[in-house]
Amino acid sequence: MIGKTPTIELLTRVLDAAHIRHAVIAHNLANVNTPNFKRLEVPFALESATKTGGLATQAVPIVQAEEGRTRVDGNSVDIDAEISLLHRNSLLAAATTQILAQQLAQLRSAIVGR
Amino acid sequence: MPRPVSSNAFSISASGMSAERYRMEIIAANLANAHATRSANGQPFRRQDVILEAVGATSSGGTPGVMGVRVAEVVEDPSPFQRVYMPSHPDADGEGFVEYPNVQLPVEMVNLLTAMRSYEANLKAAQAFRQISEQTLLLLRGGL
Numbered sequence: 632m633i634g635k636t637p638t639i640e641l642l643t644r645v646l647d648a649a650h651i652r653h654a655v656i657a658h659n660l661a662n663v664n665t666p667n668f669k670r671l672e673v674p675f676a677l678e679s680a681t682k683t684g685g686l687a688t689q690a691v692p693i694v695q696a697e698e699g700r701t702r703v704d705g706n707s708v709d710i711d712a713e714i715s716l717l718h719r720n721s722l723l724a725a726a727t728t729q730i731l732a733q734q735l736a737q738l739r740s741a742i743v744g745r
Numbered sequence: 746m747p748r749p750v751s752s753n754a755f756s757i758s759a760s761g762m763s764a765e766r767y768r769m770e771i772i773a774a775n776l777a778n779a780h781a782t783r784s785a786n787g788q789p790f791r792r793q794d795v796i797l798e799a800v801g802a803t804s805s806g807g808t809p810g811v812m813g814v815r816v817a818e819v820v821e822d823p824s825p826f827q828r829v830y831m832p833s834h835p836d837a838d839g840e841g842f843v844e845y846p847n848v849q850l851p852v853e854m855v856n857l858l859t860a861m862r863s864y865e866a867n868l869k870a871a872q873a874f875r876q877i878s879e880q881t882l883l884l885l886r887g888g889l
Binding site for chain 2: 646649650653654655656657658660661662663664665666668671693695710713714717718720721724725728731732735736739
């Protein structure tokens with residue numbers, strides 16, 4: 632397809648990962664009072680691995696986070712940590728969208744010729 | 746690209762909010778009945794607890810599904826009733842003690858606060874999702 636540059640492809644993947652990560656964080660927050668629930672995560676390190684083509688080829692992994700601080704009821708969700716992750720993820724999504732918009736604008740100006 | 750099992754982020758947050766709201770309702774019922782010495786089975790009221798469970802927690806070795814939370818069951822707290830000496834009370838036993846529900850106000854208030862905080866956290870997640878979705882939709886309009 633014309634215009635599907637590697638950069639746009641990559642940004643799409645990063646945005647996809649951000650959306651899945653958001654769902655995972657929402658899942659953790661929904662289960663903040665579920666006994667014996669262990670938090671899940673989509674590692675942020677994923678995005679830095681994209682240079683080697685890691686993210687471009689494989690599915691976004693959802694993994695069980697390694698044992699952190701666990702509460703008396705066996706739950707390992709820390710509500711404040713999740714909220715800060717949520718903000719970090721939103722920022723990542725916003726930044727990615729911005730860059731994507733820029734790339735598309737560039738493409739558009741190439742088509743229009745101005 | 747195969748997608749992991751996950752439902753809409755809004756419905757995940759909504760499941761969390763409704764679960765926490767249900768917890769608040771049960772706590773309200775506990776508080777309302779904190780002095781009810783008679784219930785349907787003739788005994789004093791027993792305080793109730795909500796047990797939540799994760800939906801689609803682990804799909805046998807594969808990627809864990811993320812589909813929110815649901816109320817598994819409502820259980821009665823088996824802890825003993827409070828015995829208060831009130832000989833003039835109509836429900837007093839032979840020694841003049843009345844059995845009051847095993848509801849403790851501080852415990853209920855703390856549970857209420859955690860439920861409220863969790864509700865807010867779920868709301869926050871829903872708001873954040875709306876925000877990033879709006880940004881993505883702006884791409885369709887041709888720029889940010």
